[in-house]
Amino acid sequence: MSKPIIATTSLAGCFGCHMSILDIDERILDLIELVEFNKSPIDDIKTFTKKCDIGIIEGGCCNSENIHVLKTFRENCKILISLGECARTGGLPAMRNNKVTVKECLEEAYLNCVTVDDNPDNIIPNDEELPFILDKVYPCHEIVKIDYFLPGCAPRADLIWNALVALITGKPMDLPYEVVKYD
Amino acid sequence: MSPLINIFKKKSSTSNVQSIIDKYNKDQTRLMDILIDIQAEIGYISNESASLIANQLKISKVDVEQTLSFYHFFSQKETGKYTIYLNDSAVAEMMGRNEVAKAFEEAAGSKFGEVTKDGKIGLFNTSCIGMNDQEPAAIINGVIFTRITPYRAKEIIQDMKNGKAVNEMGLQSFGDGNNSSNYIQSMVSNNIRRKGPVIFSDYNLGKSIKKIVNMKPTDVIRDVKASNVRGRGGAGFPTGMKWEFCRNAAGDQRYIFCNADEGEPGTFKDRVILTELPKLIFEGMTVAGYAVGATEGILYLRYEYKYLQKYLEQVLEELKTANLLGTNIGGKNGFNFNIRIQFGAGAYVCGEESALIESAEGKRGEPRDRPPFPVEQGYLNKPTVVNNVETLCSVVKIITEGPNWYKSFGTKDSAGTKVLSISGDCMNPGIYEIEWGFNINDILKMVGANDVQAVQVGGPSGALIAPTEFDRILCYSDLSTGGSIIIFNSKRDLLKNVVLNFMDFFIEESCGSCVPCRCLTVLFREKLLKILKGNGVMQDIDDMISWGPTMLSNRCGLGHTAANPILTSIKNFRPLYESKIQQNKLFDSGFNLQEAIAECCEATGRQPIL
Numbered sequence: 001m002s003k004p005i006i007a008t009t010s011l012a013g014c015f016g017c018h019m020s021i022l023d024i025d026e027r028i029l030d031l032i033e034l035v036e037f038n039k040s041p042i043d044d045i046k047t048f049t050k051k052c053d054i055g056i057i058e059g060g061c062c063n064s065e066n067i068h069v070l071k072t073f074r075e076n077c078k079i080l081i082s083l084g085e086c087a088r089t090g091g092l093p094a095m096r097n098n099k100v101t102v103k104e105c106l107e108e109a110y111l112n113c114v115t116v117d118d119n120p121d122n123i124i125p126n127d128e129e130l131p132f133i134l135d136k137v138y139p140c141h142e143i144v145k146i147d148y149f150l151p152g153c154a155p156r157a158d159l160i161w162n163a164l165v166a167l168i169t170g171k172p173m174d175l176p177y178e179v180v181k182y183d
Numbered sequence: 184m185s186p187l188i189n190i191f192k193k194k195s196s197t198s199n200v201q202s203i204i205d206k207y208n209k210d211q212t213r214l215m216d217i218l219i220d221i222q223a224e225i226g227y228i229s230n231e232s233a234s235l236i237a238n239q240l241k242i243s244k245v246d247v248e249q250t251l252s253f254y255h256f257f258s259q260k261e262t263g264k265y266t267i268y269l270n271d272s273a274v275a276e277m278m279g280r281n282e283v284a285k286a287f288e289e290a291a292g293s294k295f296g297e298v299t300k301d302g303k304i305g306l307f308n309t310s311c312i313g314m315n316d317q318e319p320a321a322i323i324n325g326v327i328f329t330r331i332t333p334y335r336a337k338e339i340i341q342d343m344k345n346g347k348a349v350n351e352m353g354l355q356s357f358g359d360g361n362n363s364s365n366y367i368q369s370m371v372s373n374n375i376r377r378k379g380p381v382i383f384s385d386y387n388l389g390k391s392i393k394k395i396v397n398m399k400p401t402d403v404i405r406d407v408k409a410s411n412v413r414g415r416g417g418a419g420f421p422t423g424m425k426w427e428f429c430r431n432a433a434g435d436q437r438y439i440f441c442n443a444d445e446g447e448p449g450t451f452k453d454r455v456i457l458t459e460l461p462k463l464i465f466e467g468m469t470v471a472g473y474a475v476g477a478t479e480g481i482l483y484l485r486y487e488y489k490y491l492q493k494y495l496e497q498v499l500e501e502l503k504t505a506n507l508l509g510t511n512i513g514g515k516n517g518f519n520f521n522i523r524i525q526f527g528a529g530a531y532v533c534g535e536e537s538a539l540i541e542s543a544e545g546k547r548g549e550p551r552d553r554p555p556f557p558v559e560q561g562y563l564n565k566p567t568v569v570n571n572v573e574t575l576c577s578v579v580k581i582i583t584e585g586p587n588w589y590k591s592f593g594t595k596d597s598a599g600t601k602v603l604s605i606s607g608d609c610m611n612p613g614i615y616e617i618e619w620g621f622n623i624n625d626i627l628k629m630v631g632a633n634d635v636q637a638v639q640v641g642g643p644s645g646a647l648i649a650p651t652e653f654d655r656i657l658c659y660s661d662l663s664t665g666g667s668i669i670i671f672n673s674k675r676d677l678l679k680n681v682v683l684n685f686m687d688f689f690i691e692e693s694c695g696s697c698v699p700c701r702c703l704t705v706l707f708r709e710k711l712l713k714i715l716k717g718n719g720v721m722q723d724i725d726d727m728i729s730w731g732p733t734m735l736s737n738r739c740g741l742g743h744t745a746a747n748p749i750l751t752s753i754k755n756f757r758p759l760y761e762s763k764i765q766q767n768k769l770f771d772s773g774f775n776l777q778e779a780i781a782e783c784c785e786a787t788g789r790q791p792i793l
Binding site: 064067101102103106124125126128132133134135136138141142143144145 | 769770772774776778779780781782783784785786787788789791792
């Protein structure tokens with residue numbers, strides 16, 4: 001049987017969840033024995049080259065590019081996992097939801113913020129190459145179907161490891177209390 | 184005109200606030216009354232007022248603010264010289280409430296939730312005000328306006344612009360019965376359509392008092408128990424047993440509460456009983472006081488019925504004069520009982536007895552954890568009986584006519600009669616006192632309802648019943664109800680106009696203490712909106728059903744029943760849901776990229792690229 005194929009991405013996240021994946025330390029050597037990686041920042045494969053078994057999503061969706069990537073993951077992966085609080089709930093970026101408008105966000109970032117020191121024409125970037133900011137930050141399951149959720153900010157490396165091993169081997173997941181943390 | 188109904192609101196002044204605080208002896212437990220009076224006199228409760236109250240009552244400012252922010256009719260900002268509270272219940276909408284709202288907005292030049300720029304007119308929505316039989320209705324500076332038309336709304340706003348007093352705004356005529364009495368003078372109608380043998384039968388003032396002064400209190404409880412009368416608020420707890428628990432609980436003082444906080448949309452029976460038979464209610468409270476050994480009674484009255492205050496206070500005076508209240512009642516030494524009126528300030532959850540007690544103590548109306556039950560530790564932690572208006576009225580007749588007489592009405596497990604508040608699509612909305620045991624078909628015939636699609640029994644917290652179940656019987660063991668019956672004909676869009684409205688109601692009225700009641704109700708509504716928008720899938724229906732049992736982990740009845748509009752309509756009207764979902768899809772989040780980026784396109788002046 002060929003090895004299961006994993007893809008990962010970070011949307012509106014901080015890459016902390018990916019750091020936590022790397023926190024499995026030397027077990028990464030075992031992981032490489034168990035699985036093959038496809039599109040992922042870990043191996044720097046930029047686009048899907050084949051259909052995958054497991055897609056791991058870090059971060060929620062704050063712009064149109066996130067939506068596009070997430071939908072591509074859904075099309076190419078049999079199972080999708082929301083990894084961490086931003087993917088599960090929108091997380092920290094979602095603090096702007098229902099509080100400030102997109103306009104206020106952009107104005108604060110590009111016009112009013114104390115660190116803006118060189119924008120004499122008061123330009124808010126509008127190049128057509130840029131993604132569009134969404135009206136609010138969405139958790140992934142409000143965009144596509146998500147099969148599993150792993151909580152934590154970031155989730156413990158042991159939680160990620162246990163979950164992947166359980167998923168790959170089909171054995172029950174080991175979920176000791178210390179491993180499941182929501183903060 | 185009651186002095187508490189403010190025709191013209193005065194300017195804020197510290198001396199007014201101080202005199203109100205002094206009027207209630209700086210008593211922490213009278214915080215509700217203090218806030219109500221300030222709201223009425225000044226029009227809002229300012230930050231300074233809150234500080235002064237906290238300082239004088241020797242409580243923290245947060246304590247004042249949490250009560251202040253809990254109730255719908257308290258405001259921390261100015262609400263206008265004229266404040267219009269327009270009912271937004273489902274039946275009000277059926278009767279044209281939205282057109283009336285539009286007329287108010289157009290004429291005033293401002294939106295609901297706002298005050299006009301000149302500070303003159305404030306427009307606000309409010310939950311059911313107990314006028315379902317004469318909608319659309321509004322409370323304007325404490326005066327009730329019923330059957331408002333868009334034309335009438337424009338007239339009212341014009342009168343306001345001309346500075347007319349609210350009570351002079353062209354009332355065509357006063358309502359029937361005591362509504363036209365000097366102390367009420369309201370356009371509200373009673374609409375009593377059917378008088379039954381218990382509540383609306385002949386009443387001889389004081390007859391039960393004359394009888395009980397020659398009975399031992401325990402014998403009074405024995406008779407009440409023997410009658411099998413059960414609580415009329417909806418829960419149906421045996422009244423005699425409640426009284427016995429209270430009598431046997433340890434305590435140096437006991438209290439009798441009459442729960443007149445009927446907030447269940449579609450219920451208005453207490454309004455009519457309070458208008459026509461207040462003495463019967465107060466006599467019932469006095470009997471209860473004698474039976475359990477309480478000397479103080481409190482009528483907890485919803486703020487929406489404040490227009491009855493002056494009248495009810497007058498009735499209490501009359502009863503004192505007749506020696507039916509006060510000291511040595513009925514000539515019996517040591518039989519002392521007094522009643523005061525405690526107003527709420529707009530919160531449905533205060534109909535729950537422990538929330539009602541919290542509110543009467545000046546706090547947020549949050550239900551308590553039980554046990555201890557109010558009969559052991561209720562008002563001010565003393566043993567307390569909370570009975571519904573109708574229950575207390577029934578007790579008087581049970582005492583005068585005997586338990587067996589009472590048991591001769593109704594069914595085996597549900598003795599006596601029930602006063603129903605019937606509204607919606609029927610010829611004769613109003614008050615009907617029937618014996619338990621009527622089925623829904625009997626009722627529809629009685630009220631003149633044709634082409635009926637559904638009947639909501641027991642208000643939003645009850646059940647939405649389909650024609651296949653119209654042979655079900657009104658009684659505690661089948662269709663139990665606090666009295667609200669709302670009829671919908673086949674032209675009504677049940678999901679959009681009824682179920683969604685009821686969910687909005689529960690979201691608004693949840694006290695927010697228990698997580699499922701605070702959050703899951705919102706998620707239920709989101710799912711319903713998704714289905715109504717055409718993005719629903721079968722999983723959405725299954726999800727909602729699976730969430731149902733979680734609601735039972737809430738603390739009180741509101742929380743237990745807050746998803747009933749959706750759960751009972753899925754159960755009884757599943758095809759309505761299934762016809763709106765996408766049969767060919769297993770998943771649809773309902774996310775719309777074009778809508779989600781519209782704001783960004785506008786802010787940056789870009790064209791959307793999808």
